[in-house]
Amino acid sequence: LTIGVLVSGNGTNLQSIIDHCEDGSLSVRIGCVISNNADAFALERARKHGIPTRHINHREFSGRASYDAALVKVLREHDVELIILAGFMRIITPVLIDAFPNAIMNIHPALLPAFPGLHAQRQALEYGVKISGCTVHFVDAGTDTGPIIMQATVPVDAKDTEETLSARIQAEEHCIFPKAIQLYADGRLTVEGRKVIISSLA
Numbered sequence: 745l746t747i748g749v750l751v752s753g754n755g756t757n758l759q760s761i762i763d764h765c766e767d768g769s770l771s772v773r774i775g776c777v778i779s780n781n782a783d784a785f786a787l788e789r790a791r792k793h794g795i796p797t798r799h800i801n802h803r804e805f806s807g808r809a810s811y812d813a814a815l816v817k818v819l820r821e822h823d824v825e826l827i828i829l830a831g832f833m834r835i836i837t838p839v840l841i842d843a844f845p846n847a848i849m850n851i852h853p854a855l856l857p858a859f860p861g862l863h864a865q866r867q868a869l870e871y872g873v874k875i876s877g878c879t880v881h882f883v884d885a886g887t888d889t890g891p892i893i894m895q896a897t898v899p900v901d902a903k904d905t906e907e908t909l910s911a912r913i914q915a916e917e918h919c920i921f922p923k924a925i926q927l928y929a930d931g932r933l934t935v936e937g938r939k940v941i942i943s944s945l946a
């Protein structure tokens with residue numbers, strides 16, 4: 745399976761995917777890494793491992809739809825079958841979603857459906873929850889609303905700051921994102937309505 749990873753920032757999730765590919769615990773090929781941001785450290789990580797990278801600058805496009813059409817073109821050029829949103833800080837449109845039905849995965853730093861959108865960790869701290877975590881889900885047209893594939897929990901400590909909670913959640917992200925991708929690669933994920941059915945190994 746060939747995946748394309750979309751990033752905007754540091755790229756620790758990308759790094760975890762690369763590391764799992766290299767140690768053999770994730771059997772996919774990373775066809776390309778695309779960023780809207782030329783300075784994303786994630787691009788540097790990809791280059792270091794010889795993975796093709798592209799910077800597609802959203803400022804050069806008239807709107808989200810034409811930007812997404814450019815993404816689709818580059819993803820197709822690299823034979824991408826599954827798109828991984830790994831800290832891609834852009835709202836995507838039906839142009840991308842309809843081109844890759846149930847083949848776009850995102851990771852969100854909260855236990856969805858709680859705390860969708862930006863600053864999920866801050867939202868969780870302000871709400872006062874005692875447990876939070878992260879969610880891997882398929883992407884649909886809403887914000888963080890798609891079918892849930894996998895979740896992991898972390899305790900929230902009374903002394904937590906956004907930074908300490910984010911770090912605890914990220915450690916779990918790095919674990920479950922590669923696992924979810926492998927399930928997809930093994931053909932074990934089926935979307936039925938809003939649910940994802942995980943089949944056992946044949």
Ligand code: GRF
Nearest residue numbers: 754755756757831851852853
């Ligand atoms: C992660 O916390 C993820 O939950 C959110 O964006 C962040 C990306 O971090 N969607 P990184 O660039 O993978 O380090």
